[in-house]
Each structure stands twice: as structure tokens, then as C-alpha cells.
Amino acid sequence: MLTAEENELLTRVTGDAPMGQMMRRFWLAACMLxxxxxxxxxxxxxxxxxxxxxxxxxxxxxxxxxxxxxxxxxxxxxxxxxxxxxxxxxxxxxxxxxxxxxxxxxxxxxxxxxxxxxxxxxxxxxxxxxxxxxxxxxxxxMPEFKPPFFAPTPQTNVAIFKVVVNCNWAQGVEGAIDSAHSSSLHSTDMPPAMVGGSTATGTAWQRPSTDKSPRLQVQPTHYGFNYAAIRRPIKNANTHDYVRITHFVAPHHVLIPPNNVYNVSQMNVPVDDEHHALYILAWQDKGPGVDQEAWRKFTGTQLGIDLDKTYRKIDNIGNNFGQDRQAMKLGSFTGIRGFPNQDIAMWETMGAIGEREKEILAASDQAVVEFRRSMVVFVQEFMKTGEPPAQFSDEERASVAAFEGMVAKDADWRDLSGAKRESARAAE
Ligand code: FES
Ligand SMILES: [Fe+2]
CATH class of the missing domain: 2.102.10.10 (Rieske [2Fe-2S] iron-sulphur domain)
Structure with missing residues (x-):
């Protein structure tokens, strides 16, 4: 739980607010090209x-x-x-x-x-x-501009969707580092299946686990933190865990575990204290990339269909996010179409600025707690020294990579950095 003062420090970004002043020390995404x-x-x-x-x-x-x-x-x-x-x-x-x-x-x-x-x-x-x-x-x-994770070269083909969300930026980041919610909120779009790892079909991301209560383990870094969500897999549950490793890089970038086809990243760029721009990116390190319109169709974020021309949702809190109760009776967990729309419905109904001082946090909120702790420490340090958190070095960059896959029970996910994570996945 945060105090009301810490919540203000975390969330406020306009004017002289320290968090906004700290964010000005980073290159930020202003709009899409x-x-x-x-x-x-x-x-x-x-x-x-x-x-x-x-x-x-x-x-x-x-x-x-x-x-x-x-x-x-x-x-x-x-x-x-x-x-x-x-x-x-x-x-x-x-x-x-x-x-x-x-x-x-x-x-x-x-x-x-x-x-x-x-x-x-x-x-x-x-x-x-x-x-x-x-x-x-x-x-x-002004620091040197460094290519973002999702576009190491100017040629990287990145599929992006953008939605302007009616709540504070931190609620969006907290959604991206909250592994447990995917087994509930997104259970229709991310169903358990007899697969070796997260598998993208045209309509869903299949998961190799039915486990709804992941154990979370957090590892702080000087630029944010990593955490692993460890679940019981459907296959080989006696010898292996299904591990999803997510990275948070301050101030607002999350590397989400990949599926078998593409990597996923999220940025929540503050518009002001009560709005932010959500960008979710699908990209491949090598290969032709992901088709932009197919990505937007899959996520329910197509311009002119799901969004107006200012990237605001047509289904919004004014019509209960288009929730279809009949569809819920027929099997949809939420009755809300598209996984980002399910997230946004939850984020916006928490209020324009989440009431963190009133929450009851539990074990599955460990990464959320670490996000708040690290950002409050970063901003307090910034207030004292005028320095934002240091970014990762070029050498560290290789280890800033999300991961998902089966890990032997006697192995430690923290040892699976960078290239080792790649090879662990290749060996599945
Ligand atoms: S030129 Fe006069 S207000 Fe812009
Ligand atoms: Fe989500």
C-alpha cells in the first residue's frame, strides 16, 4: 500500500511534479510516424x-x-x-x-x-x-538517443497500436507487470492449451498452463526490475515450471514475454495526470515483422472501427466498454472484445488516478509493489540529486529481454539471462 503522498509522487506528471520533471530526462514517444x-x-x-x-x-x-x-x-x-x-x-x-x-x-x-x-x-x-x-x-x-528494444535497427518492422486511455499512466504500467490478471481477465483470449509455450493463433495466445496463481519473484535492477511469474505447466509438471519473465525499464517501458511468433512491448506515455497514450508493439528480431492491420484487428484497436481518429475508444465507459452479457453466458469471460480493451476497462474503472492508499495487496501483486517502490525511490533520488535513474549500458542491453518457456525445477530463472534465455527456448 502506498501513502496518499507517495501516490501523488508516483502519478502526478504535469507542471513541476517531480515525476514529470524526471520523465523529461528521457526520450519519450510523442506520436506515431x-x-x-x-x-x-x-x-x-x-x-x-x-x-x-x-x-x-x-x-x-x-x-x-x-x-x-x-x-x-x-x-x-x-x-x-x-x-x-x-x-x-x-x-x-x-x-x-x-x-x-x-x-x-x-x-x-x-x-x-x-x-x-x-x-x-x-x-x-x-x-x-x-x-x-x-x-x-x-x-x-539531453542524453544520446538510443534505439528502443523493439527497434534495434531503423529497418525493424514494428507493428504498433495506440489508444488514448482515460486514466493515469501508472495504472497502465501496473497492468503490464501484473501477470496474474492474464489468467482471469484475458482467460478467453489466452486460454490454456497443450502447447510447449505461448502460441499465437490468429485469434488467441495459447498458454501451456492452467495455473491461475503464479508465484512471483522479483529482481531489482538499476534501471527498473525483472520479475518471473512461475506457473505449473500442463505437461512435465513434476520436472519443469512454466516461467514468464517480464522487464520493467523506467520510466514506463515494459518488455512482455513473447509468444512463438513475435515479441511484445508496452509503453504508457503520460498525456497528463489523468490520461495516457498506450502503445503496444509486436515485433520480430529477425524476419519480416508483424502485419500492422492484422495486429490491430487481433487487438480490437483499428482506426475508424474500434477507435476514432484521435485514437480514443469508441466503446468506452459511456457504453460499459461494449460489454456483452449474452456473450459471457456463452463462454466469454469478460464480454469485452480484444485483450487491450479488457485491460483499459479495468484501468479506467479504477478511477482517473488509482486509489492506492485504499488497496488490499496480495502475493500476486509483488511486481506491482516493486514498480511503485522503485519509481518512488527513483523520483526521491531525483529530487535530491537532480539525476534520473541511470539507463542500462550497451553491455547490459543484451540481458534486457523478456522470456517465456519451460525451465527445469532445479534451475534458477535469474541465471537465464540474454543468450541463455534464447537457447533455453530453442531447446524446448
Ligand atoms: S500570428 Fe498572431 S497569434 Fe499567431
Ligand atoms: Fe492485460
């Missing part, structure tokens, strides 16, 4: 850490991320004209390039020198792995 697909495309609103921005791509194809309000008299640049290498404010026609330089001020007489002085607030951006990344901290502390 598909939202700004081509030169002079429509600008898009981006709200992140409570700050309203506008993303656009100029005539030369360069992406930009500017404060939404025009420096002149604060009208919205979202409505601006994106043309001839800049975003032009509709109100008086001031125009800004991707670096925030004012390149035209047609409302002013020439020779005042104002055009050279005015600058729109612009954040640095980087295109990689299907996302526009940005750094919102002070330029002096």
Missing part, C-alpha cells in the same frame, strides 16, 4: 506531460514538434497552414520552421528585427521504430 506521414501533411495535436504541442512534417519531410500556442498572441498553431517549409499561424500569419525559428512576419513592417528575435518553443525530435521521439528536458542534460 503514421500520424505525420508525408511532407506538408495535416498537423497533429500532441499532449504530453500536460503540455500541448503540435507535430508536423515540413515540405522537405523534416518533422517538428512546437508548442501549440503561437508566440505572438497565443492562438493555436494546430489550425495553421503547413506549407513551404513551415507552420503558418492563421491569426496574423507568423510562420515557424521545425526548429521554432520565425521565418515570416507578414503583419509587421520590414526592418523591425522582430522576426529574427521571435522563436516558438520547439523540442528536438528523432524518427525511429515507427515513432516520433522527443526530449523535453533542458538541452544541457
Amino acid at each position: 503514421e500520424e505525420i506521414p508525408e511532407p506538408d501533411c495535416d498537423p497533429v495535436r500532441v499532449r504530453i506531460l500536460g503540455e500541448d504541442l503540435v507535430a508536423f512534417r515540413d515540405s522537405d519531410g523534416r518533422p517538428g514538434l512546437l508548442e501549440e500556442k503561437c508566440p505572438h498572441r497565443r492562438a493555436s498553431l494546430f489550425y495553421g497552414r503547413n506549407e513551404e517549409c513551415g507552420l503558418r499561424c492563421l491569426y496574423h500569419g507568423w510562420k515557424f520552421d521545425v526548429d521554432g525559428n520565425c521565418t515570416d512576419m507578414s503583419s509587421e513592417p520590414p526592418g523591425t528585427g522582430l522576426v529574427e528575435k521571435v522563436k516558438a518553443k520547439a523540442y528536438p525530435v528523432k524518427e525511429w521504430g515507427g515513432f516520433l521521439w522527443t526530449y523535453m528536458g533542458e538541452p544541457a542534460t
Whole structure:
């Protein structure tokens, strides 16, 4: 259980809130590249850490991320004209390039020198792995951009879905590190089966276990933590355990155990204190990747069908998330279609900011407890020293890999790092 003060520290990200200030020390996903697909495309609103921005791509194809309000008299640049290498404010026609330089001020007489002085607030951006990344901290502390786990090379083909969720970011992360819920909430989409490991079919992820109460073991790291969820397998239960290892990398990245076809990752990027952008990614280290539309269809996150054009769910709390009680009588555990929608229904009904001071935690919440503990320690340290948690080194990176598979009962999952995990899986 967290105190109300610790809950505030964990969850609040806007303004001067320490967690938001700490998150500004990381490269964050601002939006997907598909939202700004081509030169002079429509600008898009981006709200992140409570700050309203506008993303656009100029005539030369360069992406930009500017404060939404025009420096002149604060009208919205979202409505601006994106043309001839800049975003032009509709109100008086001031125009800004991707670096925030004012390149035209047609409302002013020439020779005042104002055009050279005015600058729109612009954040640095980087295109990689299907996302526009940005750094919102002070330029002096900007770390080198490191490719995310799900896109080690610029060519990695990543399937992404995005949903804007109406609750605080930490509830989303807690969902990703809460192995026990999958045996209940997702039991229709992740059913037990006589398989060797998690197996993706076109409609489900089959699990080699009927065990609904995994034992959790946590291993802290300097950048977050790992944990194993250990279950009794259907086959060879006397000699083996079914082990799923999940990694949490601060501030909001979770590497979820893979299935036989692809790896899965989750990011919960704060929009503000009471909303976040959920991204779940399916990718392959080697191979052609996962088809984006098939991924969205499987997860019930297709634009125009499940989501409106701002990536908000069409089935939402206003219609009980489309819950179908008749389907529940006929075998669906939740009556809610698509596993992310089941998660979102639970996260949003916990309230805009979860009431952690009122919870009753149990053994299966051990990873959730570790997430809160580690983030509160990280942010308290940040308040004292001004330093965010150190990221993993290039050498450590290989060991930051989720895993699922059968592990002999006399082996310790903590020894199965990196390449050893790969070979354990290959030997199944
Ligand atoms: S408010 Fe934007 S140009 Fe005047
Ligand atoms: Fe879930």
C-alpha cells in the first residue's frame, strides 16, 4: 500500500511534479510516424506531460514538434497552414520552421528585427521504430538517443497500436507487470492449451498452463526490475515450471514475454495526470515483422472501427466498454472484445488516478509493489540529486529481454539471462 503522498509522487506528471520533471530526462514517444506521414501533411495535436504541442512534417519531410500556442498572441498553431517549409499561424500569419525559428512576419513592417528575435518553443525530435521521439528536458542534460528494444535497427518492422486511455499512466504500467490478471481477465483470449509455450493463433495466445496463481519473484535492477511469474505447466509438471519473465525499464517501458511468433512491448506515455497514450508493439528480431492491420484487428484497436481518429475508444465507459452479457453466458469471460480493451476497462474503472492508499495487496501483486517502490525511490533520488535513474549500458542491453518457456525445477530463472534465455527456448 502506498501513502496518499507517495501516490501523488508516483502519478502526478504535469507542471513541476517531480515525476514529470524526471520523465523529461528521457526520450519519450510523442506520436506515431503514421500520424505525420508525408511532407506538408495535416498537423497533429500532441499532449504530453500536460503540455500541448503540435507535430508536423515540413515540405522537405523534416518533422517538428512546437508548442501549440503561437508566440505572438497565443492562438493555436494546430489550425495553421503547413506549407513551404513551415507552420503558418492563421491569426496574423507568423510562420515557424521545425526548429521554432520565425521565418515570416507578414503583419509587421520590414526592418523591425522582430522576426529574427521571435522563436516558438520547439523540442528536438528523432524518427525511429515507427515513432516520433522527443526530449523535453533542458538541452544541457539531453542524453544520446538510443534505439528502443523493439527497434534495434531503423529497418525493424514494428507493428504498433495506440489508444488514448482515460486514466493515469501508472495504472497502465501496473497492468503490464501484473501477470496474474492474464489468467482471469484475458482467460478467453489466452486460454490454456497443450502447447510447449505461448502460441499465437490468429485469434488467441495459447498458454501451456492452467495455473491461475503464479508465484512471483522479483529482481531489482538499476534501471527498473525483472520479475518471473512461475506457473505449473500442463505437461512435465513434476520436472519443469512454466516461467514468464517480464522487464520493467523506467520510466514506463515494459518488455512482455513473447509468444512463438513475435515479441511484445508496452509503453504508457503520460498525456497528463489523468490520461495516457498506450502503445503496444509486436515485433520480430529477425524476419519480416508483424502485419500492422492484422495486429490491430487481433487487438480490437483499428482506426475508424474500434477507435476514432484521435485514437480514443469508441466503446468506452459511456457504453460499459461494449460489454456483452449474452456473450459471457456463452463462454466469454469478460464480454469485452480484444485483450487491450479488457485491460483499459479495468484501468479506467479504477478511477482517473488509482486509489492506492485504499488497496488490499496480495502475493500476486509483488511486481506491482516493486514498480511503485522503485519509481518512488527513483523520483526521491531525483529530487535530491537532480539525476534520473541511470539507463542500462550497451553491455547490459543484451540481458534486457523478456522470456517465456519451460525451465527445469532445479534451475534458477535469474541465471537465464540474454543468450541463455534464447537457447533455453530453442531447446524446448
Ligand atoms: S497569434 Fe499567431 S500570428 Fe498572431
Ligand atoms: Fe492485460
